[in-house]
Amino acid sequence: MNTLDEIERAVKDTAHYVSGNLANYANRSAGENPSGEQQVGGDVWADDLFFDALAHIDGIGAYASEERKDVVDCGEGYSIAIDPLDGSSNLASNNSVGTIIGIYDAALPASGREMVASVMVLYGPYTTLTIARSDREVVQEHLLRDGHSERWGQFVLPDDATVVGLAGKPSERSDEFNDIAQSFEQDLKLRYGGATVADLAQVLEYGGLFGYPATAAYPDGKLRVHFESAPLAYLVEAAGGASSDGSQSLLDVEPDGIHARTPTFLGNIELIDELEAGLSET
Ligand SMILES: O=P(O)(O)OC[C@H]1O[C@](O)(COP(=O)(O)O)[C@@H](O)[C@@H]1O
Ligand SMILES: [Mg+2]
């Protein structure tokens, strides 16, 4: 097994355990994460589990997490960037949550072009792990059940778009963005659930657009380059879609720090093109 195989195996085993124990953390609050957001107990618990499973793998040189202020030095090798529990505020309401992992062949901070693989786990009605790797052609989905990982499907974005989910309060978004959002929402079905992984899964399955734009509350967007935006952009682009920060692929964003945020759009190429064209007119 090479290092990517070992990482994949360790993430599957840990995700199995996480999926079986999320209820224990539904209402346990914790402190504040380095981005200044309220943590739930599950954030810290999941981070500790993935750290213990990944940090000591031979060939991993660094572990960076949404829940840790600094990058942890693990020796030589790939850098891991992880959102251990994405959408964690959904736990209390028993809605889907996820895990997002970017694997970089570079020291962090780094642009998404340095990634060699990306993983998203969706803890939904059933648990799936989707992975894109530089040494494989396909975006492979696995079903994690009863301790096993079964190949479940391969993601290729549908040609026709069906769904749209654009985050942020309209009162806190620019008028220009609200105009663009309204035009998308005329023809596409609204799907927004408050966890990037679950909302992106709708786009991967049905075709469409997910986005979290800059808002008054989050002038650089809410989602973090290393822990959400770039790894998910890697997956979507590998599945035949596109990503954008409003003007360029999210894989070209050069983060100025490990917790840097960016406006984030993921989905069908023509919708990303339409969005960028609309934003460039403003
Ligand atoms: O609550 P909002 O503003 O709609 O933001 C929802 C977004 O925040 C997030 O929950 C942030 O992720 P974390 O839960 O990992 O901090 C995203 O998963 C989701 O897309
Ligand atoms: Mg998140």
Ligand SMILES: [Mg+2]
């Ligand atoms: Mg999180």
